[in-house]
Structures are given as structure tokens and as C-alpha cells.
Amino acid sequence: MTKILAAVVQLQSTEEKSRNVDTAARLVTAAAQRGASFVALPELFNCIGRWEAVVAEAEPITGPTSRRMSELAANLGITLLAGSIAEQSEVAGKIYNTSLLFGPDGRQLACYRKRHLFDVDVPDRVTVRESEFVMPGEEIVGTQLPDFTLGQSICYDLRFPELFRALADRRADVIAVPAAFAFGTGCDHWEVLLRARAIENQAFVIAPNQHGRHTPTLQSYGRSMIVDPWGTVLATAADGESFALAELDFQRLQDIRRHLPALAHRRDGQ
Numbered sequence: 001m002t003k004i005l006a007a008v009v010q011l012q013s014t015e016e017k018s019r020n021v022d023t024a025a026r027l028v029t030a031a032a033q034r035g036a037s038f039v040a041l042p043e044l045f046n047c048i049g050r051w052e053a054v055v056a057e058a059e060p061i062t063g064p065t066s067r068r069m070s071e072l073a074a075n076l077g078i079t080l081l082a083g084s085i086a087e088q089s090e091v092a093g094k095i096y097n098t099s100l101l102f103g104p105d106g107r108q109l110a111c112y113r114k115r116h117l118f119d120v121d122v123p124d125r126v127t128v129r130e131s132e133f134v135m136p137g138e139e140i141v142g143t144q145l146p147d148f149t150l151g152q153s154i155c156y157d158l159r160f161p162e163l164f165r166a167l168a169d170r171r172a173d174v175i176a177v178p179a180a181f182a183f184g185t186g187c188d189h190w191e192v193l194l195r196a197r198a199i200e201n202q203a204f205v206i207a208p209n210q211h212g213r214h215t216p217t218l219q220s221y222g223r224s225m226i227v228d229p230w231g232t233v234l235a236t237a238a239d240g241e242s243f244a245l246a247e248l249d250f251q252r253l254q255d256i257r258r259h260l261p262a263l264a265h266r267r268d269g270q
């Protein structure tokens with residue numbers, strides 16, 4: 001098959017886990033009913049807010065959120081990227097920020113832990129110290145699926161082109177960027193970075209984002225997007241809790257790589 005329909009689900013999650021998971025399931029189902037066979041949720045889709053609350057809601061990989069997502073994928077017969085959840089870690093008071101991938105039979109196919117942690121202080125825009133609560137992951141994850149190879153990242157990872165190049169080296173055709181990208185940076189950087197990563201790695205970029213205020217001091221930018229390997233934005237979610245759909249044409253991907261073989265022109269293997 002050279003074409004599939006993909007969806008990015010945009011949420012305004014809070015610290016209220018059951019509501020977040022129910023909303024995620026409702027929008028994933030709606031996207032699948034419109035024909036999407038690959039659906040992606042945003043970062044910390046099941047619980048976002050004060051870090052203390054997120055840590056308190058952390059689950060093991062085989063916990064209730066992942067069981068619900070596995071059942072959802074199986075019931076709908078889709079591949080589901082469960083954006084990210086707070087995963088319990090071996091260190092007290094700390095979590096991993098973990099993205100899980102489920103196949104159409106409900107099997108867990110991959111697990112990626114966010115490598116780059118968002119420790120920034122941009123005056124009047126955003127101040128966060130993710131590393132106080134989150135442990136960085138080590139592994140780079142590319143997974144071969146029946147129709148394409150998926151590379152995984154999470155949010156702030158988007159600013160590290162070397163991770164995306166490593167995913168291109170693992171032959172990623174589609175790179176997922178589930179995010180809770182801050183409003184204060186997203187308004188200037190979100191689309192530019194997504195399009196740059198798509199163009200330079202000649203891959204589709206699937207970027208479900210959180211949108212709106214999660215707490216009085218935490219606001220996400222929204223504009224969840226699907227970008228093609230030429231850098232064209234194929235679909236953007238409307239503000240609020242919604243989803244956007246786009247066709248991924250893998251013949252077009254191969255054509256772009258054949259006509260403009262930039263990845264083959266790299267010097268010294270870099």
C-alpha cells in the first residue's frame with residue numbers, strides 16, 4: 001500500500017486523568033471512523049499540569065492508560081501512538097516521559113522515552129525545569145511497520161536535529177513529535193522546526209500538540225500538524241480539542257528522495 005490516512009489528535013489535557021483519557025478515546029475513535037489507520041495523541045495526554053500531580057499519576061508501562069490504549073487500537077484496528085504518559089521510574093519522585101506505540105491487534109510495538117528535557121527560562125514566555133521531575137531516556141527508537149518505518153521523538157526533542165538524523169539513518173519514513181509545545185515559544189518556532197525536520201530528513205512529520213491553558217501558568221500552542229517530506233503542511237488542527245487528517249503518500253516520499261537525493265549527498269557520513 002502506498003497511501004494511508006493519518007490523524008493528529010489535539011487535546012487540552014488537565015490533571016483530571018479519567019476525563020483526559022475519555023476525551024482522547026473519543027477523538028481517536030472519531031478519527032478512525034473517518035478512515036485514519038494511524039492516529040497520534042500529544043505529550044502527557046493522560047495527565048498534564050503541576051509536575052507534582054503528573055508524578056503522582058505516573059503508571060507502569062503496562063498500567064491502566066496503556067491497557068485502555070491497547071484495547072482502543074485493537075477495537076478500531078488502527079496503529080495508535082499514545083503520545084506520552086508519565087511512566088514510573090526506579091528513582092523516587094521522578095518519572096520517564098514515555099511514548100508507546102500499539103498495533104492494530106493491540107500489541108505494544110515500541111516504547112520511546114524522551115531524551116531531551118525542557119529546562120529553560122525565557123523571560124515573559126516560559127520557565128520550566130523538566131529534569132527536576134523527569135529522567136532522560138537513552139534509546140533512539142525506529143520501528144518498522146507494515147507500510148512505513150516510524151521514528152519517535154517527544155516535543156523538546158524537536159530542537160535537536162541530530163536525533164532526527166539518527167532516525168533518518170534508521171530509515172524513518174514518518175517521524176512522530178507528540179508535544180505539549182509551549183505557547184510562548186510555539187508561536188515563533190513550532191511550524192518552522194517541524195517543516196525543517198521534515199525537509200532535511202525527507203520524512204513525513206506527525207505532530208499532535210496540546211492546546212490552551214492546562215493550569216494558570218502552563219499554556220500549549222496547539223496547531224497540531226502533519227507535514228510532508230517537501231515541507232508542505234498537509235493539515236493543521238483547529239484550536240481546541242480536535243483532530244486533523246491527512247493522506248501520507250509513500251510514492252511521493254520515494255519520488256522526493258529520488259529527485260532530490262540530499263541524504264545520499266552527505267559528506268563523511270554526517
Ligand SMILES: NC(=O)CCC(=O)C(=O)O
Pocket residue numbers: 043118154155156157159179180181182183185186189
Ligand atoms: N514539553 C516540551 O518539551 C516543550 C518544548 C517547547 O515548548 C519548546 O519550546 O521547545
